[in-house]
Amino acid sequence: xxxxxxxxxxxxxxxxxxxxxxxxxxxxxxxxxxxxxxFPKQSLMLMATSNExxxxxxxxxxxxDKFLINHASLTLSTLxxxxxxxxxxxxxxxxxxxxxxxxxxxxxxxxxxxVT
Amino acid sequence: xxxxxxxxxxxxxxxxPVHLPCNHSTISGTDYIHWYRQLPSQGPEYVIHGLTSNxxxxxxxxxxxxxxxxSTLILHRATLRDAAVYYCILCAPKRExxxxxxxxxxxxxxxxxx
Numbered sequence: 001x002x003x004x005x006x007x008x009x010x011x012x013x014x015x016x017x018x019x020x021x022x023x024x025x026x027x028x029x030x031x032x033x034x035x036x037x038x039f040p041k042q043s044l045m046l047m048a049t050s051n052e053x054x055x056x057x058x059x060x061x062x063x064x065d066k067f068l069i070n071h072a073s074l075t076l077s078t079l080x081x082x083x084x085x086x087x088x089x090x091x092x093x094x095x096x097x098x099x100x101x102x103x104x105x106x107x108x109x110x111x112x113x114x115v116t
Numbered sequence: 117x118x119x120x121x122x123x124x125x126x127x128x129x130x131x132x133p134v135h136l137p138c139n140h141s142t143i144s145g146t147d148y149i150h151w152y153r154q155l156p157s158q159g160p161e162y163v164i165h166g167l168t169s170n171x172x173x174x175x176x177x178x179x180x181x182x183x184x185x186x187s188t189l190i191l192h193r194a195t196l197r198d199a200a201v202y203y204c205i206l207c208a209p210k211r212e213x214x215x216x217x218x219x220x221x222x223x224x225x226x227x228x229x230x
Contacts, residue, residue: 006159034217043203044160044220093159095218102148102209105218107159 004096005110019109023094029053029074032098038091041047052079120204125225128194136189138204146208151189153200161210199228
């Protein structure tokens with residue numbers, strides 16, 4: 001079946017530094033990928049929609065200059081958390097879908113970000 | 117996005133069937149009913165989806181009410197590995213092949229007792 005790979009699975013960084021998270025679709029092309037964030041004991045919150053070859057679409061309240069998204073190919077999207085602060089510590093999850101009508105989403109296993 | 121309502125938590129015993137309900141009284145005619153589940157510290161996993169007719173796959177069954185205002189995810193024999201948060205989500209697929217945004221609610225935490 002379809003697989004979405006996310007890397008790294010966890011990362012610890014210091015305040016003020018930037019962290020890049022990769023999301024790859026391993027056996028299918030994904031023109032669209034989605035980035036979610038999940039805080040402990042809460043549900044997933046959609047951050048942005050990543051479109052191959054064009055600018056990402058951000059949800060209301062998500063700072064596009066802080067969460068940089070690049071979708072340079074049909075199999076890779078990256079999320080960079082810039083100038084990270086402790087409040088950015090969270091579980092970041094990407095998802096992708098096959099280029100088929102009404103195809104379900106396939107999710108990565110998430111990246112646990114801890115900012116110290 | 118149309119809203120869904122699920123119980124916060126449910127319990128089941130191992131090897132017994134589990135019926136997870138979902139209410140979606142404001143569902144529109146083009147909304148599909150999707151179910152995903154999330155195990156601890158993992159990304160969500162697709163379970164099943166349907167439009168009007170009941171659906172079966174290797175993981176579960178989806179029973180959809182005739183008026184489509186509610187649905188039930190059925191796990192026929194719960195195992196300890198089925199302990200997860202189950203999300204019922206409505207999704208109106210786009211005509212273009214770009215996928216659809218999914219808005220997650222709070223879901224149902226399923227506990228499976230040995």
